[in-house]
Amino acid sequence: MNTKKIIVWFRKDLRVHDNPALWEASQQGTVIPVFIWSKEEEKEYQASDSSLWWLHHSLLSFQQRIPLIIRVGNSLEVLQDLIHETQADAVFFNERYEPSIVNRDRKIITQLKAQYIEARTYNANLLYNPAEMFNHNQEVYKVFTTFWKKSMNVIAHHPVPTPYKFEIYKNPITSVKVExxxxxxxxxxxxKLEQYWKPGEQNALEIWEQFLSNNLYKYERKRDFPASRATSTLSPYLASGNISVRSIFYAARKDDSPILQSFIRQLVWREFSYHQLIQFPTFPMKPLRSNFEHFPWQKDEVAVDCWKKGLTGYPLVDAGMRELWETGYMHNRVRMVASSFLVKHLLIDWRIGYEWFQQTLVDFDVANNAMGWQWVTGSGIDSAPYFRIFNPIIQSEKFDSNGDYIRKWVPELAKLPAPYIHRPWDAPSDILKGIDIQLGSTYPLPIVDHSSARLRALRAYDVIKGIKKT
Structure with missing residues (x-):
């Protein structure tokens, strides 16, 4: 009988399937499953009501499968206490990539090894090891297209098996309740969130199976239309680790249909953002193009407040921001339009938007959030060109032509017919009066004029064009 006792330290990986740390421990000895809540260590990355709500329910869900020991405190100190209490021989855990967490984990590994405790880490959150994805100069890829081409020539890591039966430590041990x-x-x-989401591994797998069966082949054609409900909505499950990106990747490649490339490309984009974070630890709060440190951002708290509340006067932007507040989620196409509006129409520092998304998103992810905001701003390595300024009216007419998405999230405009629902200020007064819409009262007038805001943004970008980038 194998007497080796192994602490499996669960973090953002509350799942049994494709969990390398759990799988390896289950093959080598008795598993001591542990979750440590250290608010101080996590505050930089998981400070919002939305993400904490998700964690709460993920823990409850996971405990239905595995009798998880839960402790509170400094991670190293808690692990050392558990090693003493259980006489554990090893600590296994899956890697995380947030900069301060990386530094903490390195110190923990060093300390454990100094105490002759085996400490092993595993890649469970990425398709590829970062070291496998350098270019011919042994540098990180700076353009997604080349990263994507490279990924086609590298074998993504396969999921590990699911350990359906394994020995779990049975001696009584102190644990706190999730509550x-x-x-x-x-x-x-x-x-609010309970109306829209069911966190946990089993729910994630069910959603994935439904998407795989019903919408995967429609994804390329319908993914940009927010009213079509054609996306997987798996992002919060991926961000929390309820589901494995590697399992999704290989399931989506069940055949060679080019139609599936659009979905797989999104998974590789997620990967690209993590590789950027690993290479540039300041990615979440510092522009990768240093000249953007001199960008002439505006300070306009009133405009920021209107944006957060979905009261900009641009229906598509407002619909997205209200969906975010109501559900903790926003459709990706609308997310780009709303982000661009804050940065380029209002000239508000992208980091203010980053922080608001961190506070409100159930799918908040450090790498993806930073990549999205730096891409929209133009301050990242691979970014949208500075002169690409989303026109929220055209975007609305193109991707929500009938206005169904707007009607759902901006109900005061529900009776306004297309095309006026995309630009209410152009609607004839008799139509507005007939459906009791008073612009500036029941629904706001635009807080900025699109054409004027676009020209102002281009002038602002001209300010930094001549400043040397590093």
Whole structure:
């Protein structure tokens, strides 16, 4: 009988399938499954009501499968206490890539090895090891297209098997209840999110199977249309680790249909953002193009507040921001339009948008959030060109032509027919009066004029064009 006792330290990987740390431990000895809540260590990356709500319910869901030991405190100290209490021989865990977490984990590994405790880490969150994805100069890829081409010539890591039966440590040991972590700070937020989401591994797998069966082949054609419900909505499950990106990747490649490339490309884009974060630890709060440190951002708290509340006067932007507040999620196409509006129409520093998304998104992910905002701003390595300024009216007419998405999230405009629902200020007064819409009262007039805002943005970008980039 194998007497080796192994602490499996669960973090953003509350799942049994494709969990390398759990699988390896289950093959080598007795598993001691542990989750440590250290609010101070996590505050930089998981500070929002939305993400904490998700964590709370993920833990409850996971405990239905594995009797998880939950402790609170400094991670190293808790691990050392558990090693002493259980006489554990090893600590296995899957890697995370947030900069301060990376530094913390390195210190923990060093300390454990100094105490002659085996410490092993595994890649469970990425398709490829970062070292496999350098260019011919042994540098990180700076353009997604070349990264994508490289990925086609590298074999993504296969999922590990699911350990259906394994020995779990059975001796009595102190553990706190999920409720004692006090992760649910806002009942209003909790009640809202419970209407739209069911966190946890089993729910993630069910959603994936439904998408795989019903919408995967429609994804390329319909993914940009927010009213079509054609996306997988798996992003919060991926961000929390409820589901494995490698399992999704290989399931989506079940045949060679070129139609599936569009979905797979999104998974590789996610990968690209993580590789950027690993190479550039300041990625979440510092522009990768240094000349953007001199960008003439505006300080306009009123405009920021209108953007957050979905009161900009641009229906598609407002619909997206209200969807975000209501559900903790926003359709990707609308997310790009709303982000661009903040940065380029209002000239508000992208980091303010980053922080708002961090506070509100159930799928908040450090690497993806930073990549999205730096891409829209033009401050990242591979970014949208500075002169690409999304026209929220054209975007609305193109991707929500009938206005169904807007009607759902901006109900005060629900009776306004297309095309006026995309630009209410152009609607004839008799139409507005007939459906009781008073612009500036029941729905705001645009807080900026698109054409004027576009010219102002281009002038602002001209300011930094001559500044040397590093």
């Amino acid at each position: 004692e972590l006090h992760l649910l700070s806002s009942k209003y937020r909790s009640d």
